[in-house]
Amino acid sequence: MRAVHTVRAIERNPVADTTTRPLRVAVIGAGPAGIYAADMLTKSEPVKSGELEVSIDLFDRYPTPFGLIRYGVAPDHPRIKGIITALRSILGRGDIRFFGNVEFGRDLTLADFGAHYDAVIFATGAVYDAPLNIPGNDLEGVHGAAEFVAWYDGHPDFPRTWPLEAKEVAVIGNGNVALDVARVLSKHADDMLVTEIPGNVYQGLKASPVTDVHIFGRRGPAQVKFTPLELRELAKSRDVDIVVYDEDFRYDEGSEQAIAENNQIKVMVKTLEKWRADDSPKTASRRLHLHFLQSPREVLGENGKVTGLRMERTRLNGDGSVSGTGELVDHPVQAVYHAVGYLGSRLPELPFDDGRGVIPNVEGRVLTEDGTVLHGLYATGWIKRGPVGLIGATKSDALETVTHLLEDRPVLPGATRPEPESVNEVLEARGVEYTTWQGWLALDEYEQGLGQSSHDVEGNPRERVKVVEREEMVSVSREGVAEPVSSPV
Numbered sequence: 198m199r200a201v202h203t204v205r206a207i208e209r210n211p212v213a214d215t216t217t218r219p220l221r222v223a224v225i226g227a228g229p230a231g232i233y234a235a236d237m238l239t240k241s242e243p244v245k246s247g248e249l250e251v252s253i254d255l256f257d258r259y260p261t262p263f264g265l266i267r268y269g270v271a272p273d274h275p276r277i278k279g280i281i282t283a284l285r286s287i288l289g290r291g292d293i294r295f296f297g298n299v300e301f302g303r304d305l306t307l308a309d310f311g312a313h314y315d316a317v318i319f320a321t322g323a324v325y326d327a328p329l330n331i332p333g334n335d336l337e338g339v340h341g342a343a344e345f346v347a348w349y350d351g352h353p354d355f356p357r358t359w360p361l362e363a364k365e366v367a368v369i370g371n372g373n374v375a376l377d378v379a380r381v382l383s384k385h386a387d388d389m390l391v392t393e394i395p396g397n398v399y400q401g402l403k404a405s406p407v408t409d410v411h412i413f414g415r416r417g418p419a420q421v422k423f424t425p426l427e428l429r430e431l432a433k434s435r436d437v438d439i440v441v442y443d444e445d446f447r448y449d450e451g452s453e454q455a456i457a458e459n460n461q462i463k464v465m466v467k468t469l470e471k472w473r474a475d476d477s478p479k480t481a482s483r484r485l486h487l488h489f490l491q492s493p494r495e496v497l498g499e500n501g502k503v504t505g506l507r508m509e510r511t512r513l514n515g516d517g518s519v520s521g522t523g524e525l526v527d528h529p530v531q532a533v534y535h536a537v538g539y540l541g542s543r544l545p546e547l548p549f550d551d552g553r554g555v556i557p558n559v560e561g562r563v564l565t566e567d568g569t570v571l572h573g574l575y576a577t578g579w580i581k582r583g584p585v586g587l588i589g590a591t592k593s594d595a596l597e598t599v600t601h602l603l604e605d606r607p608v609l610p611g612a613t614r615p616e617p618e619s620v621n622e623v624l625e626a627r628g629v630e631y632t633t634w635q636g637w638l639a640l641d642e643y644e645q646g647l648g649q650s651s652h653d654v655e656g657n658p659r660e661r662v663k664v665v666e667r668e669e670m671v672s673v674s675r676e677g678v679a680e681p682v683s684s685p686v
Contacts, residue, residue, distance in 0.1 A: 219250035220606070221615045223314040225301050225544075227257035228264020229284060229588060230578025231320035234595040236287045241603055249606075252617055254314075258300040259353065260632045260670040261640065262288060265322055268352045269343075271377040272392035272663075273384070276426070278586060288634055294617070296624070297632035298671055302545030304629045305620075307382065313620050315609045316573045316602055319515065319544065319556055319563075320595075323579040325556075327538035329369065333496030334535075338503030342378045342536035349381055351395045353667035358397070361405035363531035367506045370492050370536030371414030372422040376431065378534050383410040383485045384434045384435075390653040393644070393663045409484045411528060415492035415511055416519050418445070418469045420451035425464045431485060432472070437673045438481040441473050445489035451517030492521060496533050505529050539584035547574075556580050561598030562605075573610045575602055636674030640664065642672045 222238060224231045235253045243249035261267060263281050270277050288295055299305060301321075310317045326341030328334070335612035338360075347355040361382075368379045381389075386402035394402075414421060432439055446469075447457070455462050469487070490511045498506035506528045511519035528592075540554035548557050548565055556576045557564040563574035566684050577598040578591055602609075624631050632640075 218615055219252040220316070220609075221314045221612050221617075222251060222253045222316045222602070223310050224253065224255045224318045224320055225257075225310075226320035226322060226578070227255045227259075227262040227295060227297070228320065228322055228578070228582075229266060230278065230322065230580075230591050230595060231255055231257075231264070231318070232262070232284045232287055232293075233592050234318050234320060234577045234599055235293045237595050237599045238602070239292055241599060243603060246272065249603075252615075254296060254617070254620060255293055256296045256299050256301065256305070258298070260298040260667060260674055261637055262295055262297065262542065262634075265324070267657060268350045269324070269346055270350070271346070272350065272394050273379055273380070274377075274430075291634075294669075295632075295634040296308065296620070297636070297674070298667075299624065299629060299631050304624065304627065304631075307546040309623065310504065310548060311573075311610070312613050313615065313623075315615070316575065316605075318575045318577055318598060318602070319580055320576070320578045321541065321544060323539035323541040323554060323584040324539050325542060326535065327540050328534035329493070329496075329533075329537060331493050331495055333498055333503075336496055336498040336503045337501050338498075338532040339496055340532065340534050342368070342374050342534050343539060345378055345381075345534060345551075346374065349394065351663040351665040353665060353670065357665065359401050360406070360532075361401055363503075364406050365409045365528075365530040366407060366411065367528060367533045368412045368536060369506075369533065370412060371412070371416070371420075371489075372428045372536060373424060375412055375534075375536035376423055376427045378536055379410045379412045379485060380431055380434060382407055383437050383483050385436060385483075386436055387654045390651075390659060393648070393659070393661045395663050395665045395678065396651075397665065403492075407483065409463065409486060411486040411488060411506075413488045413491050413508060415490070416517070417447055417449075417452055417489050417513055418466055418512070419448060419455050419462055420517055421465060421489075423465060425461055425468065428465050428468055434485070436451050436481045437483045438479040439472050439475075439487055440479065440484050440486045441469060442486075442488065443473065445487075445491075446470070446473060447490060447513055449513035449515045449517065451515060452513065456519060477490045491521070491526065494525065494537075496528065503531055503533055506533055506584050539579070541580045541584070553583055555583055561594075561601050572605060572608050597671070630671050630675060631682040632671060632674040639677055640670055640673045643677075 224235050235255055238251050244251055266280050325342040339514050348359045366382055386399055399460045458464055491508040492511050494509045495507040508526050510524040514520055538629050543549040550557050557578045561575050563571045575598050579593045644661040648659035651659045651662050
């Protein structure tokens with residue numbers, strides 16, 4: 198059942214007077230959604246025409262910007278990581294201030310933002326796993342994909358170790374996150390040294406005894422949610438064979454239509470069929486199995502630990518959907534990773550839809566439980582619409598939200614302390630060790646220095662090594678350090 202929580206009243210001036218001062222806007226969340234929203238505000242027509250000035254502050258609970266691009270994208274995806282270059286150019290202009298290591302609801306409350314800003318945009322994303330609601334989901338060896346991603350991406354709020362003890366592993370899901378998890382699990386650790394993975398991640402992957410990784414999707418090859426790039430990259434892993442199964446390749450009328458009408462699906466099916474036709478000997482030390490038309494029914498276990506995964510065969514219904522056949526298949530595995538979606542997290546004092554994991558809103562305008570618009574509060578990105586869509590959707594999302602914010606200027610409640618320096622004063626008075634854009638540049642240089650101190654298997658210096666510990670990130674960002682604290686590989 199969905200639950201929505203009400204918002205405490207905020208004392209503010211009746212209406213923001215932006216004729217004599219800039220419009221003050223805070224953006225909570227410095228990932229792509231938040232940065233794009235801030236950027237679009239600066240480039241909006243009222244600003245370009247000189248009708249309006251804006252003053253924007255970007256906040257994040259991490260000491261670094263870029264959100265899930267830094268902590269949710271596999272490190273061996275340099276093309277996707279390249280999005281940081283675009284985001285960096287936005288923040289590097291200097292017209293958007295960055296405050297890192299500042300947590301909403303703890304360091305600054307909703308009332309604080311109401312005092313210092315005319316409008317607040319929430320862009321906090323979704324970083325936790327949607328649950329796997331089948332028997333056995335509480336066994337030792339069942340993991341959410343998001344937690345594993347956070348580990349191998351060096352997220353400061355997650356453990357530094359990971360239980361990589363299974364020889365046979367199942368990954369449930371047919372999206373890009375499932376492919377990332379399966380690829381990282383099956384890839385040899387030495388081949389990850391060309392990336393920015395921290396030393397603890399390399400050591401963990403190096404010790405893994407894995408031989409077989411199985412990816413399961415409940416629908417057919419024409420219904421996968423991968424992107425062609427992600428799928429093709431599976432075949433680039435050294436000493437890893439791709440294994441597919443003839444019985445999983447079924448196409449109904451809906452599948453044929455999707456292949457004919459969608460070039461992306463056509464490319465992916467062609468790739469899968471190429472692997473299916475490959476009858477060359479499988480001699481690699483590791484195998485990555487792709488299974489379709491199987492839906493999870495139970496995680497099997499003994500003595501509290503995973504011993505297998507029970508799947509039900511499914512059949513296509515003619516329109517691309519599937520139904521269960523009743524035929525059960527047990528796969529021996531010692532670990533199960535579920536990549537069945539993300540959920541957003543509730544923010545203090547804000548309304549929240551627990552069922553969908555979003556802030557209730559209409560086109561970005563935040564709503565109360567009874568559907569009333571809360572003037573001055575907005576949402577964008579996954580916390581607005583749920584964890585679907587890529588960068589293109591994030592940009593259109595931000596544009597919609599920013600458009601409504603600008604339309605609402607006549608009714609925006611006004612900040613009582615709109616001076617930009619007043620926020621710094623509050624944070625400093627409360628002893629918050631916030632980081633800045635200049636601090637990120639220092640940390641960026643420091644991580645590159647760690648890379649120069651480390652080498653890949655061919656002896657080449659690495660581009661960078663990511664710092665994991667929050668304290669070290671904050672120290673480097675705020676003060677700089679003479680010698681590296683991290684231990685590069």
